[in-house]
Amino acid sequence: MNRTSKLNLQFVDRIGIVADISRHVARLSVNIVSMEVQRKQELADVYLEVDPSRREISARDVLETLSSLDGLQSIRLIETMPHENRQNTFRTVLDNVSDGIVSIDAGGNITTINRLARTIYNCLECNPIGKRIDQTPVMDDTLLSCLEGKTVSRLRHSVATDKGRFQFFISARPIVDASGRITGAVKIMKDMREIEALVEKAAQAERISFETIVGDSPTVNEAIAFARKIAPTAAIVSIRGQSGTGKELFARAIHFESGRSGPFVAVNCAAIPDALLESELFGYESGSFTGASKSGHTGLFEQAKGGTLFLDEIADLPPGPQAKILRAIQEKRIRRIGGRSEIEIDARIVTATNRHLEQLVADGAFRQDLYYRINVLPVHLPPLQARREDIPVLADHFLFQINCRLGTRLQRLTRKAQDKLARHDWPGNVRELKNVIERAAILCDAADIGAESILFSFELSGHAPDERRPAVKAHGNAPLSRQLDALERRIVIDALNSSKSIRQAASGLGISHTALRNKIKKHGLQASPTGYAVKANP
Numbered sequence: 022m023n024r025t026s027k028l029n030l031q032f033v034d035r036i037g038i039v040a041d042i043s044r045h046v047a048r049l050s051v052n053i054v055s056m057e058v059q060r061k062q063e064l065a066d067v068y069l070e071v072d073p074s075r076r077e078i079s080a081r082d083v084l085e086t087l088s089s090l091d092g093l094q095s096i097r098l099i100e101t102m103p104h105e106n107r108q109n110t111f112r113t114v115l116d117n118v119s120d121g122i123v124s125i126d127a128g129g130n131i132t133t134i135n136r137l138a139r140t141i142y143n144c145l146e147c148n149p150i151g152k153r154i155d156q157t158p159v160m161d162d163t164l165l166s167c168l169e170g171k172t173v174s175r176l177r178h179s180v181a182t183d184k185g186r187f188q189f190f191i192s193a194r195p196i197v198d199a200s201g202r203i204t205g206a207v208k209i210m211k212d213m214r215e216i217e218a219l220v221e222k223a224a225q226a227e228r229i230s231f232e233t234i235v236g237d238s239p240t241v242n243e244a245i246a247f248a249r250k251i252a253p254t255a256a257i258v259s260i261r262g263q264s265g266t267g268k269e270l271f272a273r274a275i276h277f278e279s280g281r282s283g284p285f286v287a288v289n290c291a292a293i294p295d296a297l298l299e300s301e302l303f304g305y306e307s308g309s310f311t312g313a314s315k316s317g318h319t320g321l322f323e324q325a326k327g328g329t330l331f332l333d334e335i336a337d338l339p340p341g342p343q344a345k346i347l348r349a350i351q352e353k354r355i356r357r358i359g360g361r362s363e364i365e366i367d368a369r370i371v372t373a374t375n376r377h378l379e380q381l382v383a384d385g386a387f388r389q390d391l392y393y394r395i396n397v398l399p400v401h402l403p404p405l406q407a408r409r410e411d412i413p414v415l416a417d418h419f420l421f422q423i424n425c426r427l428g429t430r431l432q433r434l435t436r437k438a439q440d441k442l443a444r445h446d447w448p449g450n451v452r453e454l455k456n457v458i459e460r461a462a463i464l465c466d467a468a469d470i471g472a473e474s475i476l477f478s479f480e481l482s483g484h485a486p487d488e489r490r491p492a493v494k495a496h497g498n499a500p501l502s503r504q505l506d507a508l509e510r511r512i513v514i515d516a517l518n519s520s521k522s523i524r525q526a527a528s529g530l531g532i533s534h535t536a537l538r539n540k541i542k543k544h545g546l547q548a549s550p551t552g553y554a555v556k557a558n559p
């Protein structure tokens with residue numbers, strides 16, 4: 022036998038097992054290379070590696086000698102010792118991290134060097150483990166200086182190798198034992214290219230795919246499956262659903278999955294003043310009207326070249342832009358304001374609306390031909406009320422998101438808080454749920470969020486929930502004007518808290534932006550991180 026033998030012996034745990042094994046092995050004139058004992062409840066697992074010095078002794082001889090030991094339950098030959106398994110795991114982990122790692126002991130001998138560090142120092146073939154660091158290509162003074170207690174942070178360094186120049190940041194520190202004694206030093210090298218790639222990735226806008234969309238309900242899953250199917254085509258998509266149901270989220274996911282390399286350009290048709298709509302959408306040439314920029318302006322259709330143009334709130338377009346958009350869609354060309362030539366457009370159109378398009382067509386407020394053009398592939402997003410099973414998953418998702426964003430500990434909703442969420446009608450849909458959860462996480466410091474931290478906007482304003490119900494009780498002795506004021510205040514607060522902007526809330530209420538601003542002033546409302554509410558002392 023010219024290589025070590027490894028055995029695993031299992032005993033009923035008792036005192037003196039190691040001494041007994043050592044004695045039996047010594048009788049065979051065999052050296053113990055390593056022995057490891059692991060206690061498992063009533064049992065002792067012993068791992069033994071021996072190196073027989075007498076060649077005629079086989080692994081089986083060792084096994085037979087030890088078989089008579091007191092309390093032995095089982096004995097078998099094994100291929101690897103537990104410490105070898107741990108070392109292999111450790112080496113695999115080290116070799117797969119994206120940083121170069123080198124460590125030395127107190128004598129300056131290399132104890133660890135991972136694959137990336139060996140590549141950097143051009144010693145993939147040689148084995149520098151156990152050698153003095155200053156006698157290997159890994160030589161650098163940083164690690165040796167750490168043996169004197171020095172610490173190095175993000176030092177820029179470069180090494181020329183036959184594979185080119187490696188540039189990296191070095192951090193190094195002493196390894197200290199429990200008594201404070203320096204027993205070695207470790208160095209970590211971060212590849213500059215890796216850092217540059219990370220910076221580039223972090224700088225990119227968040228990519229929203231269908232995986233980003235949360236929901237367990239069959240209706241949402243059907244909408245995702247349908248949108249996923251049509252995403253790679255060039256077809257116009259129309260996303261229909263109440264405000265806050267996730268129309269823009271779907272539009273972004275469709276863009277992402279379409280594989281189009283151009284940008285996602287979103288425009289809220291209800292938010293742009295009518296006078297600016299055409300110049301925003303189609304652009305203008307220099308000096309084409311008073312106040313126009315000298316250098317002209319690239320419209321959103323052009324900006325979305327190679328990407329997606331998301332026309333949000335398309336039903337709110339006035340007739341002029343409706344006609345121009347229809348033409349742009351049909352001819353795939355636009356003309357800038359004041360421009361002589363036509364420009365070819367290459368933007369995939371996704372539209373969205375929370376309005377009843379068919380009714381608007383019947384009322385003559387939306388062009389029928391544009392309706393047919395955009396409504397080829399409608400994606401319907403149901404209101405949250407109609408998919409109540411999504412409420413807990415969405416709530417958990419938003420809670421996790423806000424905890425991560427605020428860097429706070431992970432919280433959870435108590436049963437009573439979940440029940441309160443389940444009972445609400447959610448007129449502002451998923452956006453309202455997101456706001457309620459964020460508000461709760463900001464207001465509640467505890468790990469468990471209780472029902473008292475779940476506050477709907479009507480609770481903040483001190484008024485009853487839903488304008489569809491007779492929420493304001495008629496008081497025979499209160500003047501009608503005061504009762505109407507209270508009702509109006511509640512409706513305004515609800516609209517503001519379930520909309521993205523004042524302009525959107527105004528559009529939902531069917532009043533102008535200025536009229537809504539006046540009402541905010543009249544009722545003494547103010548925005549806060551938890552939503553709109555009456556000012557403490559109006």
Ligand SMILES: Nc1ncnc2c1ncn2[C@@H]1O[C@H](COP(=O)(O)OP(=O)(O)OP(=O)(O)O)[C@@H](O)[C@H]1O
Nearest residue numbers: 234235236263264265266267268269270375451452
């Ligand atoms: N299924 C979902 N999973 C995760 N987040 C969602 C989901 N649906 C909506 N949200 C989130 O809710 C908020 C509102 O969604 P979004 O802006 O897409 O709604 P919308 O229908 O476009 O609203 P509006 O009509 O008012 O413009 C966003 O923060 C969005 O990320």
